[in-house]
Amino acid sequence: xxxxxxxxxxxxxxxxxxxxxxxxxxxxxxxxxxxxxxxxxxxxxxxxxxxxxxxxxxxxxxxxxxxxxxxxxxxxxxxxxxxxxxxxxxxxxxxxxxxxxxxxxxxxxxxxxxxxxxxxxxxxxxxxxxxxxxxxxxxxxxxxxxxxxxxxxxxxxxxxxxxxxxxxxxxxxxxxxxxxxx
Numbered sequence: 001x002x003x004x005x006x007x008x009x010x011x012x013x014x015x016x017x018x019x020x021x022x023x024x025x026x027x028x029x030x031x032x033x034x035x036x037x038x039x040x041x042x043x044x045x046x047x048x049x050x051x052x053x054x055x056x057x058x059x060x061x062x063x064x065x066x067x068x069x070x071x072x073x074x075x076x077x078x079x080x081x082x083x084x085x086x087x088x089x090x091x092x093x094x095x096x097x098x099x100x101x102x103x104x105x106x107x108x109x110x111x112x113x114x115x116x117x118x119x120x121x122x123x124x125x126x127x128x129x130x131x132x133x134x135x136x137x138x139x140x141x142x143x144x145x146x147x148x149x150x151x152x153x154x155x156x157x158x159x160x161x162x163x164x165x166x167x168x169x170x171x172x173x174x175x176x177x178x179x180x181x182x
Contacts, residue, residue, distance in 0.1 A: 001041060002040065002041060002042060003041065003042050003043075003044065004035060004041050004042070004043045004044070005043075005044050005045070005046070006027060006031075006043060006044070006045050007045065007046055008045060008046030008047060008048055008049055008050075009049055010023060010045075010047055010049055010050040011023075011049070011050065011053065012049050012050045012051065012052065012053025012054050012138070012140070012141060013053050013054055013137075013138040014054075020050060031043060048141065049141040049142070052140035052141050053138050053140045053141040054137065054138050054140060055140035056138075056139045056140035056143065056144075057135055057136065057137050057139060058105065058110050058111070058135065058136040058139040058143070058156070059128065059133055059134075059135055060103040060104060060105045060110075060111075060125070060133065060134045060135075060136065061103065061104040061132060061133055062101050062102070062103060062132045062133065062134060063102050063103065063104050064101075064102040065099060065100070065101055065102070066099075066100045066102070067097050067098070067099060067100075068097065068098045068099075068100055069096070069097050069098070101134070103134065104156075105156050106153075108147065108148050108150040108151070108153065109144075109147045109148070109153060109155065109156055110139060110143045110144045110147050110155075110156045111123065111136070111139075111143070112142075112143065112146050112147050112148070113141075113142045113143050113146070116142070116146060117141075117142045123136045123139075124136070124137075144156060144158065
């Protein structure tokens with residue numbers, strides 16, 4: 001054997017339970033023990049998730065809202081259900097209510113990693129300041145690329161957005177031949 005591919009799956013988000021450095025330390029310890037440099041085996045890895053997980057934020061449109069007077073699970077068909085339980089103190093007595101938000105994307109679309117990817121199994125949507133949009137960070141790896149057109153739903157369109165400062169630095173890099181091609 002001359003080549004060992006240790007695979008990938010390295011976390012690319014800052015809030016993962018283990019840091020990349022902790023994972024790398026364990027891997028390096030095992031490689032030193034079982035495949036020391038003197039054995040002549042080249043080692044490669046697949047760091048795709050590490051590089052692109054945090055590269056994308058999903059903007060999902062809230063297409064419907066519903067008040068439910070009981071707790072619900074996280075999934076309802078193709079739609080991700082975001083629940084917020086609050087005390088209802090008006091005409092409903094002391095019962096709790098759940099707000100259910102239906103999004104224009106779901107578990108057969110860009111949020112499919114909730115079903116298919118054990119590393120990235122939690123999303124934390126947060127409202128955009130306009131109100132009818134939820135944003136979900138860390139949606140770069142194994143999200144849109146494994147989405148389907150199940151039940152006739154179209155894939156989520158992708159819009160590339162960057163800050164003016166980032167665009168400026170990319171243009172400068174191209175001008176001074178620091179990166180290619182532009």
